[in-house]
Amino acid sequence: MQPRRPELKYAAPREQRSAWPLLVIVLLAVSLLGADSWWRPSNSDEGYPSRPLQSESEPVLSPPPPIDEEYFPCSDCHEDELADPERRELDEHDYIKLAHGDLWCLDCHQSDQRDLLHLSDASPVRMEESWRLCTRCHAKRIPDWRAGVHGKRTGYWRGPKQYRTCVVCHDPHSPLFKPLEPMPPPIPAGDLRASSREEEEVPHAEQ
Amino acid sequence: MPNSERKARSTSRRQFLKAAGAGVGTLAGVPGAAQAFDLAEFFQAHFRELSREELEGVIQRLERKYSEKFGKAVTVDAVGPNDGVLFGYGLDLSRCIGCRRCVYACVEENNQSREPQIHWIRVLEFDRQDVIRGIDFEDGNPFYDHEEVPAEGKVYLPVACQQCENPECVKACPTTATWMEPDGIVVIDYNWCIGCRYCMAACPYGARHFNWTEPEIPADELNPNTHYLGNLPREHGVVEKCSFCIQRTRHGRYPACVEACPVGARKFGNLLDPDSEIRYLMDHKRTFVLKAELDAKPKFFYFYG
Numbered sequence: 001m002q003p004r005r006p007e008l009k010y011a012a013p014r015e016q017r018s019a020w021p022l023l024v025i026v027l028l029a030v031s032l033l034g035a036d037s038w039w040r041p042s043n044s045d046e047g048y049p050s051r052p053l054q055s056e057s058e059p060v061l062s063p064p065p066p067i068d069e070e071y072f073p074c075s076d077c078h079e080d081e082l083a084d085p086e087r088r089e090l091d092e093h094d095y096i097k098l099a100h101g102d103l104w105c106l107d108c109h110q111s112d113q114r115d116l117l118h119l120s121d122a123s124p125v126r127m128e129e130s131w132r133l134c135t136r137c138h139a140k141r142i143p144d145w146r147a148g149v150h151g152k153r154t155g156y157w158r159g160p161k162q163y164r165t166c167v168v169c170h171d172p173h174s175p176l177f178k179p180l181e182p183m184p185p186p187i188p189a190g191d192l193r194a195s196s197r198e199e200e201e202v203p204h205a206e207q
Numbered sequence: 208m209p210n211s212e213r214k215a216r217s218t219s220r221r222q223f224l225k226a227a228g229a230g231v232g233t234l235a236g237v238p239g240a241a242q243a244f245d246l247a248e249f250f251q252a253h254f255r256e257l258s259r260e261e262l263e264g265v266i267q268r269l270e271r272k273y274s275e276k277f278g279k280a281v282t283v284d285a286v287g288p289n290d291g292v293l294f295g296y297g298l299d300l301s302r303c304i305g306c307r308r309c310v311y312a313c314v315e316e317n318n319q320s321r322e323p324q325i326h327w328i329r330v331l332e333f334d335r336q337d338v339i340r341g342i343d344f345e346d347g348n349p350f351y352d353h354e355e356v357p358a359e360g361k362v363y364l365p366v367a368c369q370q371c372e373n374p375e376c377v378k379a380c381p382t383t384a385t386w387m388e389p390d391g392i393v394v395i396d397y398n399w400c401i402g403c404r405y406c407m408a409a410c411p412y413g414a415r416h417f418n419w420t421e422p423e424i425p426a427d428e429l430n431p432n433t434h435y436l437g438n439l440p441r442e443h444g445v446v447e448k449c450s451f452c453i454q455r456t457r458h459g460r461y462p463a464c465v466e467a468c469p470v471g472a473r474k475f476g477n478l479l480d481p482d483s484e485i486r487y488l489m490d491h492k493r494t495f496v497l498k499a500e501l502d503a504k505p506k507f508f509y510f511y512g
Contacts, residue, residue, distance in 0.1 A: 147487035149297075150512060152471030157483075158459040169471070177470060179355035183307035186349055187324045 060155075062164045064128060072127075074114040083111040099174035101137075108133060108172070134166040253383065254396040254435065266435070273433075273440055277426040285435045286457050288390035294451050295391070295485040296462075297474035297494070298365060299512040304470055305330050305356040305363030312467030313367075316452060317438040318430055320422030327416065327449045328367040328464065335360050342497070367464075368393065368414035368449035369497060369505030379409035385446075391478070391506055392451050394436035402444040411498050412505075415448045451475075478506065488512075 071093070087104050098104075110116040110124060117125040117133050125132050135142055144150035148161075151169065155161035169177070251257075251265060266283045273281040310328045319325040331347030347364065357363065374393050377385050384399035385406055407415040421443040433439045434454035441447050452462035456475070465473040476483035485508070488494065492510040 144491075144512065147491075148484040149299075149474060149488045149492070150471070152468065153484075154461060154466045156459040157456065157461050157476050161461075164471075177304065179357065180304060180306045180469065182305060182351075182353060182356045183311050185307075185352045186310075186326050186329065188350060 060160060060162050062162050062168055064130070064165055064167045067127065072115075074109075078114040081112075083109075083114070085111065096173045099176065100172065130167050130172065131165045134172070138166075248398065251398050253399055255386070269435070269439065276440075277424075277429045277431075279426065279429070279431055281429070281431045281433060281440075283433050283435055283439060284454055284457075288388050288392075288457065291477075291479055293391045293478045294370065294456060294506065295476060295478040295489075296370070296451070296507045297485050297488045298507070298509050299472040299474070300362065300364065300509050301511045302470045302472035303330075303363045303365060305332060305351070305358075305361070306469060308467045308469055309365060309464035309473065312463045313449070315428065316430055316455075316463035317450070318424055318433070318440050319416075319447070320418060320424060320441070321428070322423040323420060325416045325418070325422070325447070327414070327447070328365055329413070330363055330365045332358070333362050333364060335362050338362050364509070366412055366414070366497070367507075368451075369412050369503070369507040370449075370451060372504035372506060373502060375409040375411065375501075375503055376406035376415060379405040381405065388436075390457070392436075392453055392456075393448075394450055394453065395446060395448065396436070397439060397441055397445045397447070400445040402446065404446060406446055411501050411503060415446050417446050418443050472512075 077092075083106060085106055108117050110118045113124060115127070117127060117130060119125060119133060119136055141150050145163075148163075151164055153161050153163060166172075166175075171178075245268075247264075247268060252261065254262075257265060262285055266285060269283045270281055273283075307330055310326050310330060313319070313328050314321070314326060317327060319327060329349045331344070331349055332351040333342065333346055333348075337343070337346045342364065351358070351361070370391055370393055372387070372391070374385075374387055377387060377393060380386075381403060382399050382401055384397075384401070385393060385395045387393045402417065404415075404417055407417060418441050422441055424440065429440070430438060432454055434450070434457070437450040437453035452460075452464075456462055461475055462473075465475050474484045474488055476485035478485055480486060488510050489508060492512060494508040494510040496505040496508060
């Protein structure tokens, strides 16, 4: 037989608790009204996000990592002349290891305005909006990302949270996640008191 | 036994014990004993039977005790569950790289003993070939030590408390020191835990851990924002486990492991909210629970993203 749950005396006061569903409904309504349009690529020059994403229900985008000032803006070195479209060994940018499908620089970078990226229809994309370009191939990821299931979220499961755009986690030149050094393994149960064992000079038990 | 009768009997028993205890205390009369043996702590009622006033007293006593012990302001929270919330957890096995960032974020957030070491999260490493045939915990190795992860041909499965809807540990506890809250978190009243470890034997996931000695936490590493049912510093002789970061999640925040995961494999949310992350992944992804055949009904869902 299941024991009956006693009333929780330590819970927040009634009036405070009953306000939550209302708040949730309001937040949901706000998010439903606005959610359909805010993430969509806008072809306007105003860029993304088109309006501030600061309200309770909307995620806040973490800024993309800063681009190395030595190499950006690209126009510091590259004039507005048309780039050489040939696939070749580069003298500069040897730190870039291209491992992203079969792509070559100018598949993403503009060949005339060098500080910009471009879509397959040649329309320009600012560096800060690089996700618009990513999703042209990886559109399948959009629903998962919007739902918070692809990619990392921090902050509040109920409340303001931070999202990351593609390039925060994925290096666009080699997007596969890089291996990491793991944190130390746990101490086997036989050695739980590792330090005292060393003092007593007891040989470590094999786990 | 009728409820009123039982209550009357337990009350009289408690009064007797109280009187007896007070007598012993007076007889002993050793100044040092008052510190080592706290009568108020010994006779503290079960957490769910505390009145608001009693609870406030308990919280003040604990805040004083741990603030003195660790030399900094420790707060003890006892906020209750929110209506309409049932917590669920998702972990993307196709993403996890076994880096153990979650393990140590959890240790820091939840004041686990550094010496002897207690880890609430255990990351198991499997040969990819073995997992294809099904997960057998005997094959899992938590002690892997590579220079870089993920290692070739290996997959990783982090395991902590699965927050079961049908928790075996709760049934095994002889003192009702552990129970499931209305928001689905299985919690422990460390004051009522007698350290019998029946719950540890009952748990199919090895999620519970015992303080064999006085836990050691450097004062500067102590997380002073505690919840009575979660990361409150523990004593020698009690069992502890993951509480879904109750001190964070009841205030709307993500658990520490979710925020620590560098690959975004960990997902958390309200199972009763159809728009939540956890409901989305249950609707759209292939999910499974560990040892489903035991019918413990975990609320910890593994999935392939």
